[in-house]
Amino acid sequence: MKLRILSLAAVVFLILSCQGQNTKLVQTVDVNTFAEKLKSNEKPQLLDVRTPEEYSGEHIENATNVNWNSPDFAAKASRFDKTKPVFVYCKVGGRSAQAADKLAELGFKEIYNLEGGIMKWNASGKAQKTDKIIGICDQEYNELIQSSPKVMVDFNAKWCAPCQKMKPYIVKMQEELKDKIKIVQLDADENKTIVNQLELQGLPVIIIYENGKEVWRNLGYISEEDLRKHL
Numbered sequence: 001m002k003l004r005i006l007s008l009a010a011v012v013f014l015i016l017s018c019q020g021q022n023t024k025l026v027q028t029v030d031v032n033t034f035a036e037k038l039k040s041n042e043k044p045q046l047l048d049v050r051t052p053e054e055y056s057g058e059h060i061e062n063a064t065n066v067n068w069n070s071p072d073f074a075a076k077a078s079r080f081d082k083t084k085p086v087f088v089y090c091k092v093g094g095r096s097a098q099a100a101d102k103l104a105e106l107g108f109k110e111i112y113n114l115e116g117g118i119m120k121w122n123a124s125g126k127a128q129k130t131d132k133i134i135g136i137c138d139q140e141y142n143e144l145i146q147s148s149p150k151v152m153v154d155f156n157a158k159w160c161a162p163c164q165k166m167k168p169y170i171v172k173m174q175e176e177l178k179d180k181i182k183i184v185q186l187d188a189d190e191n192k193t194i195v196n197q198l199e200l201q202g203l204p205v206i207i208i209y210e211n212g213k214e215v216w217r218n219l220g221y222i223s224e225e226d227l228r229k230h231l
Contacts, residue, residue: 029114048118157203
């Protein structure tokens, strides 16, 4: 019995030690700190851990795509210098947090994870300037939110689990409430121009307009019952 207790204590100690070590190695930092750290490192090791499709659509300058969802993530990540700082980001911070922990397991000593991902990076004004319009432009968006006395816009994405969880009841509400409010769904990845102009920092985002003026906004998952209270 005593031997069993000692063995259990040893396992718990090892787990806690590993967790503590990873916490020290991985630092989740805000946009400004992330940008400053990048600037202070010559040729920083910057990893975009999203899919190749997401990366080709937009990415932080000089980032290398190492897809977290790919089975060869560890092999590709191990090619980087483990003795130098490594920077990781994704869309909103979830995948990069997992990737950062994996990098710690692989032996990287200094890891910076971008809090809020590239969405917060773009919302902070640090996105690369481009004249290319992706999706709906600001003029079309203004026409949309003034096309009915009351309009609800749901910004979502296919990869966003909370968005997909909300989608069935939002589709149902589009039909049920069509005489009271116009409900529009916009894919954030297909409408990056207006997403950046509205400085959206995460998904899902629901915005309600009355006579073209924003009256309510929600970031993150919201239940059907709570959403109906605002409609």
